Amino acid sequence: MELKFDIVGGDFNLAGRASSKIKKVLKQLGIDPKIIKRIVVAVYEAEVNVVAHSVGGRLFAQINSSEINVRVVDDGPGITNIEQAMTVGFSTASKEVREMGFGAGMGLPNIKKNTDEMTIESELEKGTSLSFTNRF
Amino acid sequence: MKHNLKYHAIKVDTKKCFGCTHCMKSCPTEAIRIRNGKAVISAERCVDCGNCLRACPVTAFYVEQDSLKQIKNYQHRVVLFPAVMIGQFPEVYSEGMIYEALFELGFTHIFEVEQPIDVLVESIKQKVAEANNKPLISSFCPAVVRLIQCKYPSLVKQIISVKAPHDLAANFAIEKLTEEGISRKETGLFYVSPCSAKMAAVKHPLGEKDSIVDGLINMNELYNRIMKVIKKSEKKDTSSARKNLSRDGIIWSLPRGEARHFSKKSMAIDGIHNVVKFLERLENGEVPELDFLDLKSCNQGCAGGILLTGNRFLTVERLQKRSKRYPFANKIEVEGTTSKLLKEKLEAEKIEPDYVFALDKDRVKSLEKMQKVEKILCQLPAIDCGGCGAPNCHALAEDMVQGKAKMTDCVFLQKRYLKENKITLERGLKNLESSWGKNRFDADCNIKGGRNEGF
Numbered sequence: 232m233e234l235k236f237d238i239v240g241g242d243f244n245l246a247g248r249a250s251s252k253i254k255k256v257l258k259q260l261g262i263d264p265k266i267i268k269r270i271v272v273a274v275y276e277a278e279v280n281v282v283a284h285s286v287g288g289r290l291f292a293q294i295n296s297s298e299i300n301v302r303v304v305d306d307g308p309g310i311t312n313i314e315q316a317m318t319v320g321f322s323t324a325s326k327e328v329r330e331m332g333f334g335a336g337m338g339l340p341n342i343k344k345n346t347d348e349m350t351i352e353s354e355l356e357k358g359t360s361l362s363f364t365n366r367f
Numbered sequence: 368m369k370h371n372l373k374y375h376a377i378k379v380d381t382k383k384c385f386g387c388t389h390c391m392k393s394c395p396t397e398a399i400r401i402r403n404g405k406a407v408i409s410a411e412r413c414v415d416c417g418n419c420l421r422a423c424p425v426t427a428f429y430v431e432q433d434s435l436k437q438i439k440n441y442q443h444r445v446v447l448f449p450a451v452m453i454g455q456f457p458e459v460y461s462e463g464m465i466y467e468a469l470f471e472l473g474f475t476h477i478f479e480v481e482q483p484i485d486v487l488v489e490s491i492k493q494k495v496a497e498a499n500n501k502p503l504i505s506s507f508c509p510a511v512v513r514l515i516q517c518k519y520p521s522l523v524k525q526i527i528s529v530k531a532p533h534d535l536a537a538n539f540a541i542e543k544l545t546e547e548g549i550s551r552k553e554t555g556l557f558y559v560s561p562c563s564a565k566m567a568a569v570k571h572p573l574g575e576k577d578s579i580v581d582g583l584i585n586m587n588e589l590y591n592r593i594m595k596v597i598k599k600s601e602k603k604d605t606s607s608a609r610k611n612l613s614r615d616g617i618i619w620s621l622p623r624g625e626a627r628h629f630s631k632k633s634m635a636i637d638g639i640h641n642v643v644k645f646l647e648r649l650e651n652g653e654v655p656e657l658d659f660l661d662l663k664s665c666n667q668g669c670a671g672g673i674l675l676t677g678n679r680f681l682t683v684e685r686l687q688k689r690s691k692r693y694p695f696a697n698k699i700e701v702e703g704t705t706s707k708l709l710k711e712k713l714e715a716e717k718i719e720p721d722y723v724f725a726l727d728k729d730r731v732k733s734l735e736k737m738q739k740v741e742k743i744l745c746q747l748p749a750i751d752c753g754g755c756g757a758p759n760c761h762a763l764a765e766d767m768v769q770g771k772a773k774m775t776d777c778v779f780l781q782k783r784y785l786k787e788n789k790i791t792l793e794r795g796l797k798n799l800e801s802s803w804g805k806n807r808f809d810a811d812c813n814i815k816g817g818r819n820e821g822f
Contacts, residue, residue, distance in 0.1 A: 232737060232738050254650065258722075259724055259737060260725065260734060261728065261733055264521030264523075268521045268652075275651045296731045332655075367730070
């Protein structure tokens with residue numbers, strides 16, 4: 232089954248909606264809580280990334296009986312240096328975003344840590360596409 | 368834990384219940400359905416929070432208790448009550464008068480539950496110091512523990528495996544009576560419960576094998592009894608019965624009553640709907656580093672317990688004032704070997720997760736069922752009226768895939784099917800009756816629904 236979510240850039244009120252809904256679905260499927268926890272943390276980080284850094288995007292979660300694949304696509308501005316973005320503690324978040332308690336530079340590294348597979352592609356001014364998979 | 372072993376103290380009085388949607392709508396775990404015009408509680412899903420009791424416009428819910436008469440079967444009769452009980456009385460009644468009234472009612476020994484609280488504080492602090500997976504979550508409120516077991520299984524390991532204050536107090540009382548040379552056999556221990564959750568937990572303890580007390584009494588019942596015999600002046604000095612009571616103990620069951628011992632790295636949340644929202648965030652990893660969480664199902668903690676008579680805010684006020692007159696818990700020396708003995712008895716059995724919300728034990732089947740639910744939802748009107756006997760359209764769709772409901776249970780779909788000549792009018796009415804009971808739709812002046820608060 233597939234779940235789709237629109238993510239509005241800059242609107243922190245709605246960040247966490249996708250992860251909460253996905254969490255509920257996984258619980259109803261009877262997935263191991265430890266695995267759910269990893270997925271939820273990854274999805275939440277991905278949502279916050281789109282909200283904090285992009286003009287907005289979409290999140291697609293594909294769930295079958297053996298794994299979940301999450302694809303997060305945004306419409307820009309894109310990441311200049313992905314390697315740098317993957318470094319713990321590196322952040323380009325604005326002062327305002329940091330004051331809200333986000334932008335600690337843990338987002339992408341945290342997603343990597345909590346998923347079985349992760350790929351990220353980005354094109355400046357076009358946008359970023361992040362995909363990750365967790366097996367049950 | 369086996370589902371069929373779950374005991375709940377909340378019962379439906381089918382004579383009073385006429386079938387409305389208030390309880391069903393207020394239940395945080397969607398445990399209630401209306402069948403044949405009566406509320407039916409799912410034993411698997413119920414967490415004993417008591418929200419249905421609060422919501423019912425005709426007091427059709429009640430909490431099972433033991434008869435107060437049975438105290439006469441014992442030579443020594445001990446009453447154990449949480450300190451909130453004192454808080455709900457009007458200020459004109461001193462704690463001494465309330466104690467005297469309890470003696471008058473036939474009790475021989477009185478213990479407030481939160482007496483040797485320092486033992487508990489120390490034990491929880493030690494657990495927090497040893498834990499790698501924080502925050503640890505208090506096991507004080509049984510409704511919260513049950514909620515986590517079934518809705519937040521990933522957090523179960525963070526629940527502190529320490530027995531509740533009532534257990535501690537019961538052991539303390541037994542110890543004190545033994546010192547006086549009184550045997551356990553001749554003693555009846557009676558616990559006075561502020562809520563349905565404690566009632567169920569004390570009768571069939573979570574994480575423990577047997578109940579430690581001999582009988583359970585509803586706090587509102589005892590309140591009425593006390594008000595019948597209470598005098599307007601004090602005749603005896605009963606203060607020796609309170610010599611182990613502390614400031615920390617008196618406010619233990621209020622919000623932050625536990626968390627205050629962990630100062631900066633702790634949080635307290637009260638009200639089950641608030642707890643639900645917070646636990647969602649905790650699971651998402653959105654909560655900053657904390658050592659300890661003090662979670663209580665009722666607003667204002669136990670002062671808002673479903674079996675209290677007094678207003679919760681006035682109760683908090685009186686307890687806060689009362690607590691100031693008592694010393695801090697760590698200043699109280701419990702004589703003899705009691706506190707060492709208590710410490711040994713504090714460890715509770717591990718609490719296990721209980722996956723009651725999974726659609727099926729088999730993951731492939733779960734997924735199929737979930738896809739069916741999504742399809743059914745396209746057909747349902749999303750009005751969430753409750754007219755089908757389920758709390759909302761989503762719950763009805765889930766009931767359908769579990770074989771517990773059908774499309775025609777939806778009152779709006781019925782209309783559509785009638786128009787499309789898919790069902791007959793008789794059939795439609797029969798369906799309504801299976802949810803709401805026969806003759807439920809006849810004119811009846813005795814049946815009136817509730818209104819929102821403020822009217």
